[in-house]
Amino acid sequence: MDGSDYRKDEREVPVMDAGYVTADGRQIGGTLMELKNITLRFGGVVAIKDISFDIHEGEIRAIIGPNGAGKSSMLNIISGFYTPSEGELWYRGAKRRPMKPYEVARDGVARTFQNIALFEGMSVLDNVMTGRLTQMKAGIASQALWWGKARDEEIANREVVEKVIDFLEIQAIRKTPVGRLPYGLKKRVELARALAAEPKVLLLDEPMAGMNVEEKEDMSRFILDVNDEFGTTIVLIEHDMGVVMDLSDRVVVMDYGKKIGDGPPDEVRQNQDVIDAYLGVAH
Amino acid sequence: MAYMSEGAEGLRSIPALLQRNASRFAGRPAYREKEYGIWQSWTWAEAAEEIEALALGLLNLGVARGDHVAVIGRNRPTLYWSMVAAQMCGAVPVPLYQDAVADEMEYVLGHCGARFVIAADQEQVDKVIDIEDKLHQFEHMIYVDPRGLRKYDHRRLHEFSHVQEQGRAARDELVGELTLRTGSLGYDDTCVMLYTSGTTGKPKGVVLSNRNIIETAKNSSEFDRLGPGEEVLAYLPMAWVGDFIFSIGQAYWAGFCVNCPESDATTLSDLREIAPSYYFAPPRVFETQLTQIMIRMEDASPLKRRLFRHYMEIARRVGPRILDGKSVGLLDRLRYGMGQVMVYGPLRNTMGFSRVRVGYTAGEAIGPEIFDFYRALGINLKQLYGQTEASVFITQQPDNEVRPDTVGVPSPGVEIRIADSGEVFYRSPGTFVEYYQNPESTADTKDPEGWVATGDAGFFEEDTGHLRIIDRAKDVGKMADGSLFAPKYVENKLKFYPDILEAVVFGAGRDRCTAFLNIDLTAVGNWAERNNIAYASYQELAGHPRVLETLRDHVEAVNASVAEDPMLSGCQIHRFLVLHKELDADDGELTRTRKVRRKIIAEKFADLIAALYDGSESIYTETEVTYEDGRKGRIRATLTLMDAKVVPTGAPAMAAE
Structure with a gap:
């Protein structure tokens, strides 16, 4: 990479x-x-x-x-x-x-928390994607229709997120809801989300x-x-x-x-x- | 053309096949690998370019004809390219098991005198660095994934992509030499060297020639009509002969695409995404998958469970017949069709088998229930019998002649003869050249006429012409009273229970048989959860009285089944115990391909065997274990010895029914 x-x-x-x-x-x-x-x-x-x-x-x-x-x-x-x-x-x-x-x-500046603060119901991928929120600028209409700028943005951000997922070796749990993961992996997902912001x-x-x-x-x-x-x-x-x-x-x-x-x-x-x-x- | 006189269709090496594919299938995919969540693919033309660049890079580093180039890592296109690139330079690729510990690698690398190592990542690089001082011929190492390696001493260490770049840069200068070397590869030159895991002693380097690999790939591809449209998932160890035949031999011969998973942990979901049309797995994989499905069905809603049971019942009855193209009543056909929509189709899809046209299993005996389950779903699962020395194929089952208890008819081009001792011998175009630097073993295994001893005892069924394997020839022994002792036969019956992961039966030279059992943590753990049985560790669960009772039932059922065969009825198990640890390759108890090493187990657990025969009720024992990182520890346990009922020998077998 x-x-x-x-x-x-x-x-x-x-x-x-x-x-x-x-x-x-x-x-x-x-x-x-x-x-x-x-x-x-x-x-x-x-x-x-x-x-x-x-x-x-x-x-x-x-x-x-x-x-x-x-x-x-x-x-x-x-x-x-x-x-x-x-x-x-x-x-x-x-x-x-x-x-x-x-x-x-x-x-x-990105961070992780002492008591894990992830979205338990969302998948690992979605959780890590939230780390990119500060980089997303498309308007709500474009986001809702997933068209134009929103689409390009998501593809670019997903690429960064996938590199983080690869780096932290969590490919196998990409689609798993965070709530189902053991503690150690949750910590790793939290680190992934922080890294996704490219801090x-x-x-x-x-x-x-x-x-x-x-x-x-x-x-x-x-x-x-x-x-x-x-x-x-x-x-x-x-x-x-x-x-x-x-x-x-x-x-x-x-x-x-x-x-x-x-x-x-x-x-x-x-x-x-x-x-x-x-x-x-x-x- | 003169060279047409030699080689299949004039093609005498893997690089020659690559060249043909790069023009004939130029735009078709040759390799795919999931990376960053997306399947990346390379066409045959692109793969040929990558491989050439690497080969030029290897020349640039000084790879000479006849050098050994070790390849270590999980299945990745880059590592397959490495093997072919080494061949282009006239060198011999030697794939190694990636989970081998440094000591094991030291032996193999030292034995073949590898000058070059191509390693996947930091983990493998570290292992080689640990032992490099003891490897006198080792010179350069190339790594694929640069992560974590930046600060390493790069005097002898090179990044894969840099080697390729240097190769591309030096193309004009080196391409002549490369073409010369590739062009002079002969049909009887070494194609690859594979180390057998060896159930006894040190591993042996099996030398396979281009003729071995290409003839075998050609024959077996024709047998199952494999074409350029097949999809395979490459997930089995690259050091294993099967992977070399499937992912290189047949793939290059037929021109089909090899798909590499994203990581070991994602294999099952990658399997589903690729949905291979040609698939191989050892019985263990099928067992695990079936166990998982059964566990998930236990947790499903009552309606789903009923649907599943109802339609599986129908599938078991008519599925295999439909698959074999036999006649089935209209009503059953309709029912099966409904089941196809409701259960079989979705289930096949979940398992990643929706497109499987040819599926094989081999290596160990597969439980009839497991085998029938997959066939009932319409998956054309067949068995084959083979070994490294034969370039895999000895016998295989043709479509429509599939049964769980045979291994099929001789593969095309293979001759088989059964010795008086019952041992199976074969001779074929795939028969290996020699064991590397080991003429004694070569002479022991292969006679001057080319017949190779398999080490397995078996016989041909008279009516069908199918081969049946009983056991390892050297394991088949006599008990004290002279009756036949075939431990594997009994062990396989035991292992067909999902609760039992591994079994080792003792009894050679004794008056009765006893056994060690290993529980399957997934199956027994799930059972414990459903029955509210609390346990803190593997050891505690393995020693739980109710687990022991359940296993006793299994052993007694196996005894009844063994007793039905008058020849083997002496092999019934009188006493057994459940081991406090899982038998493990890291502790030397299993081979890397997970076959039990009887001698080592018998020595290591001599105290337990003694207790099984002296009638004691329980025994205290301490065992040394090796953790994954190589550290050692000891575990202590007190094991309960269990008695099992046996069917009296001499009594007519029918009485048991």
């Missing part, structure tokens, strides 16, 4: 700083997204407190931390579901105004939760392949430390809404604050 298909959006990313080289020798691009002093409050509860970090183009960036540390809230801020109470989010060299999630999606940044909220070892291995391979084949930047939240340390290039560690560590996996593993947070220390 031609990797360029997936990256139609070839806008130059203004380089704010230079990239870096990972331990296994991969060249990572410049900063794609930067979160500056983000704070998020719900009434009196402070979910995230003054956190800053950046995401480089083409890297796999993990966010880890104990339960309730604010990881999912962080992902929700990136995906536009929450608007930060304070702080700025810079994306592709520009400060991002408060946006609706669909606007963020159009801007090249620049892919947000994965606990992609391996509840999976057995074999399913985790498969999912890890897909995440690495997506990153490798399409150069997609990946931000993931994950509880399985083995997976995080294996997959990611850099890790942000959160605890009680604060950032307590940031860096390559090996460095983070040695960090005393991180060890304390995971092993539990009286606060």
